[in-house]
Each structure stands twice: as structure tokens, then as C-alpha cells.
Amino acid sequence: MPNKALILVDFQNDYFDGGAFPLVAPLAAATNAQRVLGDFRIKGATVIHVRHHATEAGAPFFVPDTPGAEIHSLVAPVGDELVLTKTNINAFLDTRLKEILDEQEISDVVVVGAMSHMCIDAVARAASDFGFVTSVVHDAVATRDMEFGGRIVRAADVHAAFMSALAFAYAEVVSTEEYLSR
Secondary structure, rough: OEEEEEEOOOOHHOOOOOOOOEEHHHHHHHHHHHHHHHHHHHHOOOEEEEEEEEOOOOOOOOOOOOHHHOOOOHOOOOOOOOOOOEEOOOOOOOOHHHHHHHHOOOOOEEEEEEOHHHHHHHHHHHHHHOOEEEEEEEEEEOOOEEOOOEEOHHHHHHHHHHHHHHHHHHEEEEEEHHHHHO
């Protein structure tokens, strides 16, 4: 697995129960991500944790130096695993993510984290556009209910719409079981 990297995006405490911006079933997604992370660690492959820090005054969540901005303990970095801090939705924008992947001669990326319709969508599309073979482990990704035009769109529907769009042309979208069985 030397040319493959796992990118864990925004598994931060504010997205979990009791946090400032809880998602639907983040614990299930993080538990699956933990299994994928364990596989990468066993194989000695590259692991990159990405966390978001809000930069605007009065931000409601991911405020730097607060417990909510910390990476959740289930998937917290260990040892020399890289942690990148981003301030934009796309983890490639204004970070060294692309340079790091290139320096390590990474050809394939595996993406897990939150939220399906924002940071996961953005990083998966960007990775594909940069030429990386991109996989998204769909049950290791979480999101939340959304609203559009006065209509509530359930998290499961938001997730399915974005995973199906990514699977159409940007990424291989697989379950944790499918991924680990390879």
C-alpha cells in the first residue's frame, strides 16, 4: 500500500452528539473510519488527518483551541501521522495537501469523514481532478439534514445524492466491508 493515502476529513468533536453542529450518525461513520484507519496503520501506509478551523469572528463551530475543534478520539492521530488544518471547504485549497501527496508519490487516495455534501464532495472531486485514483468509503462518511426551498432533505437522501454523483465520474464509492475485503 505504499502509493496510497488515507485522508480523514473533519472528524471533529463539534460534529458529534453534544457538539455545536451535530451530524446524523457520526459515531457509526467514525467507527467505520477507525477500521479503515487501522488497516492503513497496520500496512504502514500514509495517513493524513484534516481538521477545519473557523476563521470568522463568532463562528458557531470548529473554533480553534476549543474541545469542539479537536479530532474525535476514535480516529485521533497517533505518532507522526500528519494533521493538516484547513480554513476552506476543500482540503486542497490553501493547504499543502497536494504537495504532500506528490512528495510521497501517492497515486491513490481513500477519503472518509464529514460532511458528504461539503468537504467530502470537494476533496474527492479535487483529488480526481488532480489525477489521483480516488475512493470514498461511503459508510465512513456522515452528513446532516439539509433544507432547500422550505423542504427538509433527510441526511440519508443528501448522502445518497452526493455519493451517487461522486460514483458517476469522480470516485469509486465503496462500503467499509468492500474496502477491507480487498
